[in-house]
Amino acid sequence: MTSWKVTLPCTRAEAEAIDAADDAAEGMVLMTTELEEDDREHWRLDAYLEVAPTPEAIAAIRLLAPSAGDVAPVVEELPDEDWVTLSQDGLEPIAEGRFVVHTSAHPVAAPEGGRAFLIEAGQAFGTGHHATTSGCLAMLDRLADQSFTRIIDIGTGTGLLAFAAQHLWPAAEIVATDIDPRAIIVTRENAELNALDGIALIVADGALDDTITARAPYDLVIANILAGPLVSMAPELAAIAAPGATIVLAGLLETQRADVVAAFAGCGCTLAETDRRGDWTILQLTAGAVRYVPTKPIDPKGRDGWALDL
Template sequence: MTSWKLSLPCTRAEAEAIDASDDIAEGMVLMTTELHEDDREHWRLDAYLEAEPDAATIAAILALVPSAAGAAPEIEALPEEDWVTLSQQGLEPIAEGRFVVHTSAHPVDLPAGGRAFLIEAGQAFGTGHHATTSGCLAMLDALPGPFARIIDIGTGTGLLAFAARYLWPEAAVIATDIDPRAIVVTAENATLNAIEGVELIVADGALDDRITDRAPYDLLIANILAGPLVSMAPEIAAIAAPGATIVLAGLLETQRGDVVAAFAGCGCALDAVDRRGDWSILRLTAGAVRYVPTAPIDPKGRDGWALDL
């Protein structure tokens, strides 16, 4: 059966919105690709289709990526190929500690004493295939625990919250994201993976009353981006219990100093770094006394932040 692929340039912001949403038509899979590490402006959208795209389909796909206005879509036939498999090629299962993350195109056997998570390839942020997410899985797997209150800020697909739930089943676990579509995806993934007991909250950072009312947390996870981590350091530190463990990711090694300095200013100390290529995953410990911001935090005054990588 002949399948088709339509490609367009896009930005990271557009890619995040696409990957957190449902496919726009039956018989279509949308995939986005980072062309250059930590480059917000140069991404690519690939739409895999069962039939040659007509004018209406092309217009619907173009509507997803306004930055591509005026660009001619690249359309190619993919003869005698399984278009679903094509959309997921290269996304073989990822193993980190006790965890295996896979797509339905690559089923796996349950690891002995471990846990497999099914996260589909179309959900590119938080599938485990990015170094930051896989590094967070490894870091969580190595933590001694136990933890009583856990929060995953910018949860994306929910993967890290699910891992925490598996490791510490008695803990109260909250997963938050600024994008309501990401929370829908997380809820779907929780059902797909038989995950129960993770509270889902749509929230801008960590200032929402539903988050602060449940503070303090003794394990905090934030796999977002360096800029938002720096600007959000006071609000993250403010909901951390004294001596809490904080796992941060989504930052390049060249950005590590800025992130560490921002959290040090809030009483948090760096304990460990897992460097994976250009990316770094950080483990910090909150101060012995719970941090109180020196000034009110205005969410409008800090950078916007992105979905889980």
């Protein structure tokens, strides 16, 4: 099958924004590559398509890399190749604690006492290759000696963090949610690929869905999304947490940490640990000794009023 690749230069900031977005460009697989170690300016964006790129598609790709300015994109026809496999050629396996994450292009065995997850690059965020997701894996690994019975993964993406939680706490009741129905489809497919079952999958905007609140409180809350939504959703995430629950937050830049911590402190949560990875930071918080009750009704349409101006 003939496929196509469109390449543009980009910056590290643009690459990280692309990696963190689960709907950056429809009908494409996007890959970003660091060209020089620790160089913020010299990265590359490759967009793989099944059909010849239209002017509209190229314009959409250009929007993802505004630093490219008037640089002409390199458009290549890739005959008789699997475009998804091509897009994964650079995705080497990543290891965090007892977990290894790999694509079918780079299969690996699980470490002794650990677990290997097959997660293909595709339509949902969370292959483990972004610092926020790998940092969450490491954070969960460090929590392995604690006991959790009810766990929720908000913004599950590919399902990877929910899968890791199930490996660590197999007797726990686990819920994985995402606002994007495609992500829940991807999570279900990934669960089948990895011979996993028993995780409840819910399409939901935030944590206000009746199915989510009916299962509350949760003693482990995971939310790997973005800083703005974390700030705006702090009251509802704190409200579904059990007293003393562990809350793992990611998707925020180090420069946004104070705002996120302050939002959750206002809901009775205290900071327990941070894990900084480049410009990104993963937070572990502890819910208050008394279950938090929001001081005003939470309207999903109005939560943006709490959001950061990102």
